[in-house]
Amino acid sequence: MRMNRYFPIFLLVFVCFAPHIAEASEQNIKATHGVAAGRDIKDSIITLGYTPEQVANLIRVAQAGDKKELQAARKEIEKLGKDLGVHQNAVKTFLMILGQNEIPQDKLLENLIDIAEQHKALLARKRAEASNSVVAAREQVLLEEGKLDELGKLFDEVQKADEKEIERIASNHYNRAKLFAMQFKPFDALLHYAKAYKYQPQNQDYSFAYATALVIQKQYDDAESVFVQSLKQLRAEGDSKDSHNDPEIARRLNTLGVLYKETQRFADAEKAYLEALNIYSRLALTDSIRFDSEVAMIKINLGGLYQVTQRQENAENTYKEALETYRKLAILSPIRYEPDVVRILNNLGTLYKDTHRLEESEKMYQEALIIYRKSSKANPSITEPNISALLNNLGALYKGTLRFEEAERAYREALNIDRKLAKDNPSVFLPDVAMRLNNLGVLYKDIKRWEDSENAYQESLTIRRQLANSSPAANLPDVGSTLINLGVLWKDTHRPDEAEKAFQEALGIFRKFAKTSSSAYCLDSA
Template identity: 40%
Template structure:
């Protein structure tokens, strides 16, 4: 079957495999909840920052960098593009595994059409009829080991059987068994590109980044030796996703750019078959640019992706209209990043309209997309303080997710927990603490149950919701409960960081900051200082590798330390850390005014308080006036968010003789 024919038939086969998995799935399937960090928690004359109240999850558009819906297929390259839609702190990957499993199994339904392997054909047939256990019996370890000794059996054929066994076991969440099967495939056929690809993809999904990277590099070498530009492009694209997940931004960009060059060359000769691949890698580059705050480059990439998808959808709306909607979603998130909420909402509403249109024709497949986009719209409405509309969007999303979970809890309970978490955030922001607690506790109950079956996929989500509950307890002065939830959060995140420091050390640092804030509020100054300093060490370590992403965390923690020193009248130490924080924030604001200039104003205000208390009144007036100018400029565009800061600085200035 040609590449063109495979591309045409695979989406339909994928849908069949997805439905098979839905109807025979085991008791729990992994997914995730995404979190966000809300503005700083104001304390007295300074600001204690980085209280993480998380969670406006947004729909992942075709993902590779964040992995909601990865379809990295060795030959047919339906791998999904990176998503720009996560509101979480960078680096918390998403892995609802039914989609990658369905995609890999879809690949195997094509092979029997040309394969002479009777066991392989029989196993695929059994799987498609919903008899996965019988399919595994056909591909038992004993039978495959026996085939490995038969000289007449081609090594590639035996390796393919091992790979199919691995994918069937992964579909049943037997990840240890699946890892063994994939390992046997590459051991038996070390020169097989397909075996190395499947092995690497599996380990990427399990967040075994080092193993996955080594496997992809072997697959890349094999693809280059064979002169298969198409396969080289696939591997480079996936390596870019992997580097992105590990925050290796330079390597990610190099991989994406080489993949894009290859795919543009292929598309120039055969746009019908390869133009979509150009869009995928462009989308991943857009994700990378957004992650590095290069919003202009991200917008250019997304707009070219949207142009391609609209062009393809004109010819085949059934196949490509969904891609249009997902790219609109990415653009919506980018507009939100740029504080262009009106345009973000307009684009999101167009995406929702497309998803509703698709769901009217095929609700089983597309109703979840409606719910996700409603959730995104709720995020935007909440950001615009349209809380009634936000709750309506979240409520409709939750109703759909509950309806889907009633039929298939395996697949959709994680989405119920996500939406509950977002509702909890909305209630929290509106000071409806009883409703917020009820939503968080239901989300946590679901996530604990999921994590009991699959810690790799869900333990991070437990920690996020615990952290949200800790913030709620903190706000309600329920200090004992706040201690308990923050400490459990920190324990989980430290555990996760020992296995994957690149991904989880940043949230360890954030949790330490929250615990430091709690110590600070209870006047445990020595403990608060110790915790802040550990958080600062982590942030500095992260910023050494990736300053664009983590320098802001250094500045936040320095500002917290400054507040602590200030409250203890250690003015020299306070001034030192405030000035370092201010220097970093000015540098960040020079490149990104919208995100970082308010932080400059915050630290200026803290310095003004210090100068005032030391009777350095001219210096105090100077920094207060600069802080006031910044706050006034932002208050003109967003009065609800900044007018109280304006009033506070005006009061400080009025107090100077």
């Protein structure tokens, strides 16, 4: 579980980008479920009788490829295949996929089950097509046996051969995207989701997957257009009071709320969240097991919206309602719901800090930190990123109360954690390393440690430029914010030429983004 970029901190700079000049003082807690835009609803936790250690060992065996070990594990793999409802060869492939990605040990089985369910859904599609197509029959065999790479190549060949068959082309692109998603390749998946939607925009599976991928990549204007059309279609299919489409409508409204909040359309965000909340609350009356967590999820999002729009009392009350629900759920399933408890404690800590209730703020952060430190030895890959984010927030609190030595210690500990995590998973954790360095740069500037401040900013800028090379939409705004911070530092230390150069480059970045997403980057044309 990560602190949820699954809801990134959006920093804007200069005039309307002023928050970018300051540190990224608070970081949201991320969860593997909960407020993530458009996530699927899971009814209950499934274990199938396997421990995380057993699954991890099977992954090790599959990756090692030792014939003796594979033979010894054959019966266990066969049983796992039967439990998952898939071929044992497919199980081996799934284990290899999990082993090639950074998956926390206690989430291995959950991800394995998820891949198997995606596999079975895709297989059902292939079986339906197999009776009318020799190629589809071959695809079915490859999928059943877990030969995903070979199947992917066949999908690619079919795409070239079937350009005139719109329905099949769309289905094939969607299937290809699902394969990339199963293999943790989101950019490749986005490309094929876009093509599936292009061919069949009325298909709800295609539109939702495509729009959600666009939100994650911060392509908000395109995402909104897709979601609005999808909602229009779902609403037209029946009366919302009785429609079986209600959960899907609520899911889209939640994600639209996230989109509107990030693009500062706060009234639209509130309207979307409240409608989603009404739907989930009504559904929870008859199915609380499935929908109580969804109600709490929307309340977290609403609380965040109220907090951003300075309705602090509403935010506090909404967070507390969600906290009460998640505390109850965490008693039954701590692994699944404690992250949500911590996330709300973090949000309350930030709220209390912003309203100058500093003792209460520190209490919230410390309680959240204690929960994670307690479980850090058992699940370091899950807890360490969240410990880092909480330390970041404590550092901001200490800095705001002029406890500079404590602030530096908190920021430094957070930075050390993220540097270690980034060695194994740079694409995920390097952005956090850059954020910690930026915050240290702000701290050092405030206490006039000019050289330390410049060094921290420069390292942060180097990392953010590197990240922007592969994902400009997600990372160029952060390059701009760091350039602004450096420009201010150089201006204050009487280096006007360097300051002007930094400001001009930052201005160019934000002007570029203002053209494609004017609501998110409120820069007036000069």
